[in-house]
Amino acid sequence: MSTSFRFLGAAGFEIVGPRYRILIDPFLTGNSFAPVSHQELERPDLILVTHAAYDHLGDAAALALRTGAPVACGGDVRHLLMDDGVPSGQIQASIWGVVIKIGDIVIRPVECHHWSMSKRKNGDVLSGTPLAFIFETEPGVRIYHYGDSSYFDMRFIGELYQPTVGLLGCSQPYELVPPVPQAGEELSGELDPEEAARVAEMLGVKVAVACHYFTHNDDTKRFLERVPVHDRSGKRQALAPLPGETFVIDSSGLVERDPARVN
């Protein structure tokens, strides 16, 4: 048994395990590095949306409408999806701690220290609660998606829920042009590489996977350097996939990666 991960760019992953297919933060339209369009994606069993930022919410509504797949998300994202025509009964809203089951899939939302701010179709500004997620695709493959969290003491997440794979932001999709003019520029993502490497150690994951970027950059390079520095297990694997790259993980760790990848 094994679970494959296809990186879609930004914080998006298509995860296919022995029992189900999950899409997380599927941002494809407007992502010029996306390996597929949302129309080309196979029907997932579940779509997870961590928060309302456009590079995370992405094509979730369109995918839900086309495929009928259920969506798990926070309460504000539920409103946004419904504004786009997704029926309430196709959505499961939840919050930190409240474990949910959609079909056969069990999802644990965990704390994410970030914002979730959006504008509804009627112009209202909406503020909600961002989520990180933990779920198991097979015995020994427990995936943590950071949901764009900033750094905080996550040791309790490691201790109580023992994820084995961490999908961890370490950078910013700098290539995106902000949707509104801004006075300055961003120099980092919510987690920088040093912080992400420390998070990997706090969580105790076997495999630390970088995300929240489109292309390799100084951040992804530093992520690969810093993960081993903070690794007290001596066995942590680190990778920084490129959009479109697929890698395979089982209960022993990373077992296969796209032969085309460079670093």
Place this chain on the structure above:
Amino acid sequence: MSTSFRFLGAAGFEIVGPRYRILIDPFLTGNSFAPVSHQELERPDLILVTHAAYDHLGDAAALALRTGAPVACGGDVRHLLMDDGVPSGQIQASIWGVVIKIGDIVIRPVECHHWSMSKRKNGDVLSGTPLAFIFETEPGVRIYHYGDSSYFDMRFIGELYQPTVGLLGCSQPYELVPPVPQAGEELSGELDPEEAARVAEMLGVKVAVACHYFTHNDDTKRFLERVPVHDRSGKRQALAPLPGETFVIDSSGLVERDPARVN
């Protein structure tokens, strides 16, 4: 001197101490396990509302309107109460850390990691800040109500404010039918029994009281099992009251409980 607690179901308690009567999260209408209707409750000296969820906000507005009792809550709940006709001058909004005094009652709002999301009468979605509360009813009886928080490192709350009684969610009022159709189901409350037992230890309470349910279930059973496991004081008392049950606590701990209760 002693303080009596009547459990109202969900996270609701009527607490009567030597000097005043406090209602917390009085959810009665729509709660088929409620031991009383909101019309039957005696006038409290203060109503505390932890956040806007309907099973916590409950009958707070109706009670405030009928009895004239003041309400302490977060800023979003203040708007909801005012939408229902409660005058601004009857409400004290506060936030984590800002200790407030209403009449003779001193209330310390503390961090609660959750959401507080609601829809106003005009259809606007409202997002606010959930609260947990600490207050003292008599010397040595300092009550912590968790306000539907998820798990986080609460040791500083124990160290700095030293609650002696913890009203701790460990389950979910599973009998409630969600107000909107959802794609899946909930498998736990914001705190599960293991987490709640750890919280009791972090806070250092003498008495750990389960809540956030209507009936005894696997969660309440496990709460009673796990509290002693995490108890380094060797003296922590645990109970899981049923709606309508009253128990009495003084500075030495639990001194009396409803003889009708089973486990």
Place this chain on the structure above:
Amino acid sequence: MSTSFRFLGAAGFEIVGPRYRILIDPFLTGNSFAPVSHQELERPDLILVTHAAYDHLGDAAALALRTGAPVACGGDVRHLLMDDGVPSGQIQASIWGVVIKIGDIVIRPVECHHWSMSKRKNGDVLSGTPLAFIFETEPGVRIYHYGDSSYFDMRFIGELYQPTVGLLGCSQPYELVPPVPQAGEELSGELDPEEAARVAEMLGVKVAVACHYFTHNDDTKRFLERVPVHDRSGKRQALAPLPGETFVIDSSGLVERDPARVN
């Protein structure tokens, strides 16, 4: 080289370093203790707003409009500023962890445990994410502004970002009349003096500066008493400036304070 700080009352500071002038939370109109009107302030290179509370947002919009200075803030404050006519391109919104650069100034927003709630001109209630800030005015002068945070475990902020100066609330601007009638009164600020003194130690600052008040009171007195109690460095300097007072800090610590001050 040195950096001067002028306390404006509440949480407001005008900070002038070797390379730039920064205003934080400039609340002057409605602040009867303000040493200057907003019209008298020199053009800053950057205005920082921690959250939407009126005693923090203050005159930010008027200052931005008069001087053209850029503003860094959270997403909700961005909407408020734009409602007041500040162009989007003059604002940089950010969130915990996302380091931003405006002109030559690098700003790190960090976690702030509080609320940010306001009413827009159209009557909508707006909820956002409060910020604390860290920035360096010269080598060895790294300033942390608490942004009205309540107490939490900030050791990671000390460890990772090593601020040398802490601008820390320890009280409440009690003289302000609340904008709406309330049922009770406030007995403390978001941080009380004991908590603020512990925060100074967690951050490891050389200089702990009290704020979030207008006049000396029991809180400011206790802040000066408690900072040394929690100081394991044995060298921490503490001060509680009065509105209008200016003090000077360099990489060695506090080097000069207004000769007119009393305690």
